[in-house]
Amino acid sequence: MNEESYQHILQGLLYVCGDEGLELQDAAGVLELTEEETKHQLNLLKQSMGEAVPGLQIQRFGSRFQLVTADSIAPYIEKLAEGPRQAKLSQAALETLAIIAYNQPITRIEIDDIRGVKSERAVQTLIHKALVQESGRAQAPGRPILYKTTERFLEHFNISSLEELPALEEDTEEPSTEEADLFFKELETENQEDPGSSYNTI
Known part of the structure; x- marks a missing residue:
């Protein structure tokens, strides 16, 4: 070769x-x-x-x-992330955010396992929007990065603490995050309709 x-x-x-x-x-x-x-x-x-x-x-x-x-294109990436078309979270980003919110701190590999698909792009989107941040490294082979939600996450969805998130079903081996996805989506819609909300500042 x-x-x-x-x-x-x-x-x-x-x-x-x-x-x-x-x-x-x-x-x-x-x-x-x-x-x-x-x-x-x-x-x-x-x-x-x-x-x-x-x-x-x-x-x-x-x-x-x-x-x-490259460092030279960082300003353009930030501009893209802050643009009006990028303000609303995609379904993939909402799913990923729900998984992180309920399982933090969590690695990207664990997120991928729960979603069943790659989540790298969704995680990076959430980081650019300051909704998620790194939280050290897991004590596992390769020391993968751990992720958790930020204060900006609470502000974005107008909640004061993680305790306000809806409880997930506990009678299943792997609780579904569909209810959480719907919760975040409804909050996004409410914030979009409210000009004074934090939604429009992302």
């Missing part, structure tokens, strides 16, 4: 791992290379992406590597 092939694989692995990051040891195992050889390939990929894909970059956090947006 040539170097370009290794870099294509690494790029895909970084994308799939999302905000959890790609562990050097895991990448080396997939590529069947030593960690030093894998690190060399990651450095080559970082250089090539800087030239070919300037909007993205690879950051290293200890033994983890993560694909992130």
Whole structure:
């Protein structure tokens, strides 16, 4: 396998791992290379992406590597997140927010398991809207990031504490968050109709 092939694989692995990051040891195992050889390939990929894909970059956090947006486009991402078309939360974001609200602190992998689909984009949307924030790391392999809701979350839905969230059914093995989704959606609608609400400030 040539170097370009290794870099294509690494790029895909970084994308799939999302905000959890790609562990050097895991990448080396997939590529069947030593960690030093894998690190060399990651450095080559970082250089090539800087030239070919300037909007993205690879950051290293200890033994983890993560694909992130370049600092130079941060103002544009914030502008997109704050735009009027982005104000209302999507169904995916509402589902993800409900899961975090009722299970915090929680990792993205755990969110994915509950939803049954990838939630990276929804989590990032909630972070950009300041409704969710990082809350340390779990004591698990890879030390995945934990997420929890913010004070802004309470303000956005006009509630004073998490205790005001509707109780979920407890007679099932995995309580459904459909009721919570509906609760958040109704609050979004109420806030949208009320010009003085916090909804329009996001």
